Amino acid sequence: MATRLLRTNFIRRPHCFSSLRPVGSPTVTASTAAVPEILSFGQQAPEPPLHHPKHNQTHNDIDLSDQARLFASVPTPDLLRSTAVLHAAAIGPMVDVGSWVMSSKLMDNALTRGMVLGLVKGTFYDHFCAGEDASAAAERVRSVYEATGLKGMLVYGVEHADDAASCDDNMQHFIRTIEAAKSLPTSHFSSVVVKITAICPISLLKRVSDLLRWEHKSKSFKLSWKLKSFTVFSDSSPLYHTNSEPEPLTAEEERELEAAHVRIQDICRKCQESNVPLLIDAEDTILQPAIDYMAYSSAIMFNGDKDRPIVYNTIQAYLRDAGERLHLVVQEAEKEGVPMGFKLVRGAYMCSEGKLADSLGHKSPVHDTLQNTHACYNDCMTFLMEKASNGSGFGVVLATHNADSGRLASRKASELNINKKNGTIEFAQLYGMSDALSFGLKRAGFNVSKYMPFGPVETAIPYLVRRAYENRGMMASGALDRQLLRMELKRRLMAVIA
Numbered sequence: 001m002a003t004r005l006l007r008t009n010f011i012r013r014p015h016c017f018s019s020l021r022p023v024g025s026p027t028v029t030a031s032t033a034a035v036p037e038i039l040s041f042g043q044q045a046p047e048p049p050l051h052h053p054k055h056n057q058t059h060n061d062i063d064l065s066d067q068a069r070l071f072a073s074v075p076t077p078d079l080l081r082s083t084a085v086l087h088a089a090a091i092g093p094m095v096d097v098g099s100w101v102m103s104s105k106l107m108d109n110a111l112t113r114g115m116v117l118g119l120v121k122g123t124f125y126d127h128f129c130a131g132e133d134a135s136a137a138a139e140r141v142r143s144v145y146e147a148t149g150l151k152g153m154l155v156y157g158v159e160h161a162d163d164a165a166s167c168d169d170n171m172q173h174f175i176r177t178i179e180a181a182k183s184l185p186t187s188h189f190s191s192v193v194v195k196i197t198a199i200c201p202i203s204l205l206k207r208v209s210d211l212l213r214w215e216h217k218s219k220s221f222k223l224s225w226k227l228k229s230f231t232v233f234s235d236s237s238p239l240y241h242t243n244s245e246p247e248p249l250t251a252e253e254e255r256e257l258e259a260a261h262v263r264i265q266d267i268c269r270k271c272q273e274s275n276v277p278l279l280i281d282a283e284d285t286i287l288q289p290a291i292d293y294m295a296y297s298s299a300i301m302f303n304g305d306k307d308r309p310i311v312y313n314t315i316q317a318y319l320r321d322a323g324e325r326l327h328l329v330v331q332e333a334e335k336e337g338v339p340m341g342f343k344l345v346r347g348a349y350m351c352s353e354g355k356l357a358d359s360l361g362h363k364s365p366v367h368d369t370l371q372n373t374h375a376c377y378n379d380c381m382t383f384l385m386e387k388a389s390n391g392s393g394f395g396v397v398l399a400t401h402n403a404d405s406g407r408l409a410s411r412k413a414s415e416l417n418i419n420k421k422n423g424t425i426e427f428a429q430l431y432g433m434s435d436a437l438s439f440g441l442k443r444a445g446f447n448v449s450k451y452m453p454f455g456p457v458e459t460a461i462p463y464l465v466r467r468a469y470e471n472r473g474m475m476a477s478g479a480l481d482r483q484l485l486r487m488e489l490k491r492r493l494m495a496v497i498a
Contacts, residue, residue, distance in 0.1 A: 062410050062440040064403060067484040068491060070439040073148045076492055082435070083485040085127040090482070098124075117457045128432040129157065129460045130452035134173070134180035137454035145188040150438055150448050153279065153428060154181050155193040157453035157460035162201050164259060170198040171263045175270055182274040190426060190449040191277040191312070191397070194267055196291045200260035204253060205283075208290035211249070213242040221245070225254050227261070228300055230332045232292040234324035238365040240357065241286050264294055268302040272310050277341065279397065282314035284349045285365050286356065296329065303339045308423065309395045312341030317377035318350060318366050326380055330387060330394075339393030343428075344380055346373055346400070378408055385409065388424045389416040398427050399451070401434040403480065410444055420445040436484045 064070065071079060088094050098120075106112045130137035134154070141152030156173045174194050181189050197205065215221045216233045233239075249257065271278040280295045282288060295313040303309040315326050326342070333340045347366065354364040367373045381398055388394040398409055406427065412418075418425055426447040429438050442448045453460055 061407050062403070062437075062444045064436050064440045064480065064484070067436070067488040069443070070436050070484065071488045073439075074435075076489075079485060079489055079492075081123075081127060082432070083482065083489060085123060085432070086482050086485070089124070121457050125457055125460065128430070128453070130154070130431060130454040132454065132456050134176045134454065137177075137452060138180040138184055140454075141184060141189055141452060144450065144452075148439070149442055150450050151188060151190045151426075152184075152431075153191050153193055153449045153451045154189065155451060155453040156198075157455035158198050159195055160197045160202055161199065162203070164201070164256065167199045167201065167260065167263060171267065174199070174267050178267070178270045178274055178276050181276045186275075189276075190423075190428075190447065191279050192271065193279045193281055193451070194264070195281045195283075196260075196264065196294055197283055197287065199263040199267075200290075200294070201256065202287070204256050204260065205287045205290040207246065207249065207253060208257065208293065209287055210242045210246040212289040212293060213239050214245055217242075218245070225249065225257060226293075227297040229293050230296040230300075230329045231325070232289045232296070234321045234328055236321040236324055238285055238321070238357070238362070240360050240362040261294065261297075264298050265301065268298050268311055272302050277308075277310055277312060277395070279312045279341075279343050280314060282316050282345065282347075284352055284356070285319070288316075299333075299340060300336070300338055303341070303393075306339055306393045309339045309341035309393065312343050312395060312397060314343045314345060315380060316345055316347035317380050318347030318373045320365055320367055320376075323376055323380055323383075326383065330383075334392065339395070341395035341397070342384055343397040343399055344377065344384060346377055346402075374402070374405070377402075378405055381405065381409055382412055385412050385416060385418065385425060389418050395423070396425050397449075398425065399429070400427065401429055401437060403437055403440075406437055406441055410441070410446070413446075421447065423447060434481060436481050 074082075101107070101116060106116065130140040130152070134156070137152075137154055141154065144150055144152060154177050156170070156177050158170055158173070161167045161170055174192070177192050181192050211223055212232060215223055215226075216237075217239060268278060270276075280291065280298075283291055292313060295311065299309065299311040299313065302311050313329075315322055317323075330340065350364075350366050353366050357364045367376060377400070381396075384394065384396045388396050398405070400406060409425075409427070413420060413425060426449060427438070427441050428449045428451055429435075431450040431452040438448050438450065
């Protein structure tokens with residue numbers, strides 16, 4: 001089987017452009033990113049002094065100024081480990097060394113492999129991952145909820161598969177993930193997450209995306225195998241990946257595509273029967289048209305409950321066409337009477353998107369500045385919250401580590417009189433990161449979840465190392481959590497000494 005796990009073909013070193021920089025002074029927030037939405041702008045911001053905004057807070061704001069209240073439920077040993085791990089993860093060379101080690105020949109030697117995996121498991125793995133299998137992850141979700149009130153999103157931590165056998169095996173893992181979620185009280189979890197790239201071969205997703213792009217370019221071009229779906233392009237969507245008419249799918253490829261549809265439909269059906277929402281993760285634009293197509297065709301089939309959708313697709317706000325595509329899909333879904341769920345993120349593939357576009361002689365599909373990405377995220381967030389507030393059956397997951405977006409959403413929820421507890425609107429952050437924001441949102445009355453990947457160390461660590469490499473800007477600029485953690489540790493130490 002060809003599920004990608006450990007070697008260099010899995011951990012991709014992204015290319016970043018020094019020309020992409022934030023405009024103006026950076027805003028000090030918990031981060032500039034989300035689950036798994038982080039933006040890496042190729043620079044590491046210095047840690048500014050912690051800002052206490054009490055003087056201009058309103059009753060609708062989230063309060064991140066009192067670290068003692070925010071971390072009251074966290075034991076001191078956990079605070080110590082979190083502080084150490086987050087500070088280490090913010091050091092660029094640590095990511096470089098980790099990536100090199102995990103993809104080097106050292107991992108071919110049983111002794112060094114065991115030592116490396118043992119070291120990683122007791123530190124980074126235990127901090128960022130929920131366990132080695134679905135049952136262990138479910139227990140971690142239970143313990144986190146009982147200690148903090150934060151819910152869990154269960155994520156089987158495998159990304160890509162290259163053949164049918166691997167896809168079938170991954171599908172069974174996703175089914176077991178749903179069963180593990182179902183075993184928990186509904187108050188403890190929010191959803192499960194699936195990556196289409198784990199249940200449909202990458203090569204086929206590229207082929208389908210090419211054909212969908214050409215269909216959008218040439219209205220006379222028809223795809224006989226295409227299921228009913230919503231639009232996956234707007235007039236401003238990047239189409240440079242496909243410069244000539246692709247060959248039609250072969251009979252074997254059509255059978256593979258049908259098998260992929262059956263896998264995602266079996267997963268959706270299991271979620272529907274178990275009343276477990278399903279979030280479909282996003283990928284690079286070279287694959288995303290096929291993923292959107294499969295996500296929306298699944299939503300049309302399984303989002304029959306007018307009160308709450310089962311299938312959620314992901315919108316990446318760092319893409320310049322994100323807002324237009326979102327509006328088009330919502331318009332079509334409302335016309336068809338299909339309740340829709342959306343997970344809104346900023347985006348995790350800025351470097352690889354820029355590298356590919358540059359190699360093809362085109363401009364990156366990503367916004368030119370960080371501020372434009374923030375503006376797009378906040379505009380999409382406001383639009384989705386307004387839709388969700390009118391009782392139309394929309395579900396919204398605001399996946400963000402950005403405290404300014406959290407504050408804006410909190411004020412908007414009060415303005416729209418949104419019920420914070422009915423699951424229509426919820427927030428999410430990566431497990432092991434942005435805990436201050438998570439606790440602040442929870443104290444403000446929102447449903448808040450942690451994105452909790454699980455799997456064997458060999459599977460989950462490369463999954464996180466690759467994200468750390470692509471998202472090192474988040475690790476470096478996430479100063480708020482680290483400062484709050486240090487302050488709380490100092491406070492507890494002084495209390496013991498006194």
